Amino acid sequence: MSCFSCFSSHEKKAPRRANSARRAQLPPAVHKEPVSQPHRPVTEIPRTKTPAPAEAANKETGNNNIAAQTFTFRELATATRNFRQECLIGEGGFGRVYKGRLEKTGQVVAVKQLDRNGLQGNREFLVEVLMLSLLHHQNLVNLIGYCADGEQRLLVYEYMPLGSLEDHLLDFPPDQQPLDWYKRMKIALGAAKGLEYLHDKANPPVIYRDLKSSNILLDKDFNAKLSDFGLAKLGPTGDKTHVSSRVMGTYGYCAPEYQRTGQLTLKSDVYSFGVVLLELITGRRAIDTTRNSEEQNLVSWAHPIFKEPHRYGELADPLIKGDLPVRGLNQAVAVAAMCLNEEASARPLMSDVVTALSFLGTEPEHGATAISLPSPPIEHNMSGAQAKPEDEESMIKERERAVAEAMEWGGSHSRHKTKSRSTSASSL
């Protein structure tokens, strides 16, 4: 194997930081209480039936083939120079991730070696292999192959040179520049498109269930790709509105109704997306136990501010506050507030979110005329109380209006852009 550096811009030391949110089985929700302990051990082997993602065909390609290659343990040991410490690029709750180079092809890859923790890990391994073999999109990480050699379970992914969003937003070294506003919005849009594909294009739809900043990986141009499909589930089909499931996920990102009831819908992912968008806006972690108790839970802290648009500036990350478009900030906060609605039915569809975010990631050209973004919607009912039907109706109307305004704005913005750009709000 030719010599290559296993060190990378996002190299991490193991063990991971104590404040990182890890995936786990979650206890029943006590929503809005600051959570003092983000780590929960996985204590039970799931008894829920393993979904059958083999059914999850890609509507666009109709491709039902499992394309992932199989590797022997020896091949992956060679690729990672025997899982050498210098090749370690990250560690999650289920195993370590190494940078490697495949001997046969020279391709640089990320190899995730799952801990040998019995059925739980094996089930997630199978779900991940099947889901990622069947689902293909530019905003989903590409699974190159896997190894199931004896007790060893390893996954081989395309290598994402910039690591995770968490590395750049929440966990970056002091000598690194914070992510600028437009990169943040570009990442939000990429993640939204990945979810939109899972919800609207995969058939049956797929609920991702583990959206968080450490699962959004970045290529060299800050294009976002969703990774970690071990918790993904096939969504409801026919007349069903939800699938029931053991409550799994990560503290701070889990929709309150799912945490309360175990009833999983596409809107659970929309909520998690709202949390990630709020992390992008604020530069704060979903759960941060180093803050004062009233600021530890990001969503609880932001809720009162959502109700007062003139306070949206308070949400902006202080590291980039002086360098972001105020109207863009208002728009992004309005989208986050809608996604984080306590009422799942009042949350937008991911396709609405993609439309609303479509033009927030594009830096205005030098000398371009100022672009008018829609004003932030007045008053969101984010109090956490059950919405009355008439309130709900007006909330839905308000949401529709905000999205329509965003679309209209998107359309007028695209007319200002060069003709080479082919996307438009209406085509999304």
Ligand SMILES: Nc1ncnc2c1ncn2[C@@H]1O[C@H](COP(=O)(O)OP(=O)(O)OP(=O)(O)O)[C@@H](O)[C@H]1O
């Ligand atoms: N394909 C990849 N390319 C580059 N780096 C990766 C890749 N996959 C994972 N990583 C790095 O490894 C880290 C750990 O990933 P992993 O999915 O194991 O854990 P996690 O997402 O932090 O937590 P959890 O176990 O809850 O999913 C990521 O945060 C990222 O920095």
Ligand SMILES: [Mg+2]
């Ligand atoms: Mg992960």
